[in-house]
Amino acid sequence: MADCELCGVARPTLCPVKVNDPRVKLAYPTGTWRGINEECLEICLEANLNRVPSNAKKCDLCSIKNVPLFQVKIQVPIFQEPYHREVNKALCESCFEACKDTKKRRVAEKEEVHHH
Numbered sequence: 001m002a003d004c005e006l007c008g009v010a011r012p013t014l015c016p017v018k019v020n021d022p023r024v025k026l027a028y029p030t031g032t033w034r035g036i037n038e039e040c041l042e043i044c045l046e047a048n049l050n051r052v053p054s055n056a057k058k059c060d061l062c063s064i065k066n067v068p069l070f071q072v073k074i075q076v077p078i079f080q081e082p083y084h085r086e087v088n089k090a091l092c093e094s095c096f097e098a099c100k101d102t103k104k105r106r107v108a109e110k111e112e113v114h115h116h
């Protein structure tokens with residue numbers, strides 16, 4: 001089990017998103033992986049299409065600062081009605097691109113399975 005970086009929900013498998021975390025750039029110059037679940041991936045992809053500027057201080061996936069950030073409304077499950085609450089997160093442009101790559105890889109993987 002691993003926890004989603006955005007909503008904190010534990011899943012057996014997460015969607016790996018490759019981000020450029022400025023704090024570990026020296027150790028990982030080509031980027032590091034963050035795991036988010038499928039629901040959050042879809043929310044991020046949607047937020048990318050309908051970009052709403054965020055006044056957050058840093059990106060919630062890669063922690064980059066001083067770049068334009070955009071709002072992502074993550075649904076965090078809770079145990080009472082209405083069973084989720086909305087949490088505002090912020091993502092940077094490069095993380096949106098990383099989410100798109102993750103989605104592309106997943107679609108390709110599914111097609112692969114289909115053909116065999």
Ligand SMILES: [Zn+2]
Nearest residue numbers: 004007037040
């Ligand atoms: Zn999540």
Ligand SMILES: [Zn+2]
Nearest residue numbers: 059062092095
């Ligand atoms: Zn980012």
